Amino acid sequence: MATTPPLPARGWAASAADAPLAPITFERRAPRDGDVVIDIDYCGICHSDVHTVRNEWHGTAYPCLPGHEIVGRVREVGPGVIDFKPGDVVGVGCLVDSCRECPSCRRGLEQYCVRGATQTYNWPDPDFDRRTFGGYSTTIVVQERFVLRVPETLDPAAAAPILCAGITTWSPLRKFGAGPGVHVGVAGFGGLGLMAIKLARALGAEVTAITRSPEKGEHAKAAGAHDVVISTEKDDLRRARMSLDLIIDTIPVHHELNPLLKLLRLDGNLVLVGAIEPFDEGLDARLLYLRRSITASAIGGLPETQELLDFCGEHGIVADIETIPMERVNSAYDEIAAGKIDFRYVIDMATL
Amino acid sequence: MATTPPLPARGWAASAADAPLAPITFERRAPRDGDVVIDIDYCGICHSDVHTVRNEWHGTAYPCLPGHEIVGRVREVGPGVIDFKPGDVVGVGCLVDSCRECPSCRRGLEQYCVRGATQTYNWPDPDFDRRTFGGYSTTIVVQERFVLRVPETLDPAAAAPILCAGITTWSPLRKFGAGPGVHVGVAGFGGLGLMAIKLARALGAEVTAITRSPEKGEHAKAAGAHDVVISTEKDDLRRARMSLDLIIDTIPVHHELNPLLKLLRLDGNLVLVGAIEPFDEGLDARLLYLRRSITASAIGGLPETQELLDFCGEHGIVADIETIPMERVNSAYDEIAAGKIDFRYVIDMATL
Numbered sequence: 001m002a003t004t005p006p007l008p009a010r011g012w013a014a015s016a017a018d019a020p021l022a023p024i025t026f027e028r029r030a031p032r033d034g035d036v037v038i039d040i041d042y043c044g045i046c047h048s049d050v051h052t053v054r055n056e057w058h059g060t061a062y063p064c065l066p067g068h069e070i071v072g073r074v075r076e077v078g079p080g081v082i083d084f085k086p087g088d089v090v091g092v093g094c095l096v097d098s099c100r101e102c103p104s105c106r107r108g109l110e111q112y113c114v115r116g117a118t119q120t121y122n123w124p125d126p127d128f129d130r131r132t133f134g135g136y137s138t139t140i141v142v143q144e145r146f147v148l149r150v151p152e153t154l155d156p157a158a159a160a161p162i163l164c165a166g167i168t169t170w171s172p173l174r175k176f177g178a179g180p181g182v183h184v185g186v187a188g189f190g191g192l193g194l195m196a197i198k199l200a201r202a203l204g205a206e207v208t209a210i211t212r213s214p215e216k217g218e219h220a221k222a223a224g225a226h227d228v229v230i231s232t233e234k235d236d237l238r239r240a241r242m243s244l245d246l247i248i249d250t251i252p253v254h255h256e257l258n259p260l261l262k263l264l265r266l267d268g269n270l271v272l273v274g275a276i277e278p279f280d281e282g283l284d285a286r287l288l289y290l291r292r293s294i295t296a297s298a299i300g301g302l303p304e305t306q307e308l309l310d311f312c313g314e315h316g317i318v319a320d321i322e323t324i325p326m327e328r329v330n331s332a333y334d335e336i337a338a339g340k341i342d343f344r345y346v347i348d349m350a351t352l
Numbered sequence: 353m354a355t356t357p358p359l360p361a362r363g364w365a366a367s368a369a370d371a372p373l374a375p376i377t378f379e380r381r382a383p384r385d386g387d388v389v390i391d392i393d394y395c396g397i398c399h400s401d402v403h404t405v406r407n408e409w410h411g412t413a414y415p416c417l418p419g420h421e422i423v424g425r426v427r428e429v430g431p432g433v434i435d436f437k438p439g440d441v442v443g444v445g446c447l448v449d450s451c452r453e454c455p456s457c458r459r460g461l462e463q464y465c466v467r468g469a470t471q472t473y474n475w476p477d478p479d480f481d482r483r484t485f486g487g488y489s490t491t492i493v494v495q496e497r498f499v500l501r502v503p504e505t506l507d508p509a510a511a512a513p514i515l516c517a518g519i520t521t522w523s524p525l526r527k528f529g530a531g532p533g534v535h536v537g538v539a540g541f542g543g544l545g546l547m548a549i550k551l552a553r554a555l556g557a558e559v560t561a562i563t564r565s566p567e568k569g570e571h572a573k574a575a576g577a578h579d580v581v582i583s584t585e586k587d588d589l590r591r592a593r594m595s596l597d598l599i600i601d602t603i604p605v606h607h608e609l610n611p612l613l614k615l616l617r618l619d620g621n622l623v624l625v626g627a628i629e630p631f632d633e634g635l636d637a638r639l640l641y642l643r644r645s646i647t648a649s650a651i652g653g654l655p656e657t658q659e660l661l662d663f664c665g666e667h668g669i670v671a672d673i674e675t676i677p678m679e680r681v682n683s684a685y686d687e688i689a690a691g692k693i694d695f696r697y698v699i700d701m702a703t704l
Contacts, residue, residue, distance in 0.1 A: 289648040
């Protein structure tokens, strides 16, 4: 199909589960019909990047080049692209393609594509004999349906985490009706928790942060939470009993769900968005008999991600970030794995 | 308040967890404002009766006089009652009172009364120094809000199970939108499963019965199921994978939820209505990441129970029953506990 040669690119990748990320050169496909070539300016570091690079979820192929919170500028477009032009500020999130025909894709919920959407990294790459390579790189080539418009009023580095941390919380906030008169709890306070608080607050909901750490609780209040429940304090838990309509549970490791269920009122929903460990071993099903539900939500579809970016542009919402040079990525991983940070690291690709 | 003497009544009650039910005489309160005095004609035997009488859920006080699928005729009404008159065919389900003021009661969801609705039996009785006594008796006195009108076109004995088995499945079928274009699974095939199939079918849904037993599967088809999945057959489970929008799970004992979750498509809901054992020990939370939810639903409120009775009257729906004399209640309990029957026993109170 493509007669032009592939595009040279540079990036950082890990060659094994225990190897640090290091410089790599590789190729991106030449742009074809509907493709957008993007020069990457910033890429956020998601906890998933760390899990994947270290093969903690298994199934990682090496070299592994992560990154799915990508913001950059359009360099050129392939034939048929009319919505984007060179110079546009754009974003790419966790998905770069999907079947586009199944019921999920037709609803704009490409993340639930029944044939399996193509993930931005560590996914079989239809164009090369390797996995897809993500955003820790100079360049990416993506079908326009999977390219998002980033409002130019937003700081592009701080907007990058909207593409994963943001949409992962936005999608369930919208689906479960967060807004005026709805009391939303946000459990866990890292990159996702912070975005959830900002978004729920901007949507007009009453927001309660649920965290083990009084210090993180203070940060949550500064981010917009109306109230804080310290989850190790029985009095706090008792006070908040049956008070919430919705809990966005961003805690990324195994944890007990029963104490969270008790905070829900009639018809309340507990939505897991953290990457929970495979098994919950102590769910008390009796706690569900108030039509409380447990469900889980994965990132978001393209239309809702664009809706979110537009909403963030309108409300001036971005992530709390620290921009770092590419060389700091390995030490940043250690800090993230240790659960030490309550902001998002974003790599400045100019340092590559 | 009441100046007239209490009403004499007869019934059958258990005096201890291991004692058979035996005749008892007792009193009902004299009718006060808003009360309806009902001569009981029929009372269905619910699996809950067996659990409670045998103290399998703990908390049973003795003597224990069960029964919450009550159909009879109005004998007399207290002051202020205008909706019922002597001779009316009426029903009483699992609840005989509630606070009427909390958000749940105001929504007509008295079963979720935040102060705790008064259950028809084994609940602290505000009028006597004992627990409430249920429907295995000649007479009951109930506030009119908790009295239901039974369509006279229905066989009164076969209508009795609508008041518990029926409403327990109707409430989630309605809440989760069972109707044309919605594919409903019904797991378990006893009194509840049978009603769920009949009701989902009458609502216009596509209905799949899920049962371990090929014989029960045949019965389910006769009752209206379009399809049957034998839950011990891997091929059957594979065929039905991601095909259902809603599962009404009526299985009354501990069971694995993961195989049922796999049958749900995007946004599908698994609703527990059987009295599940306290803990589920092997829930795979990863299966929820298709916005599948697990929730649980308890019986139903009074307005929705009346809606159901009217719907059953319109569609000629009743339970499959066998009418028995009071003397057979103890052997019926043994059969129910053994999971042997796929119909409902209903006691003919004329035999008392």
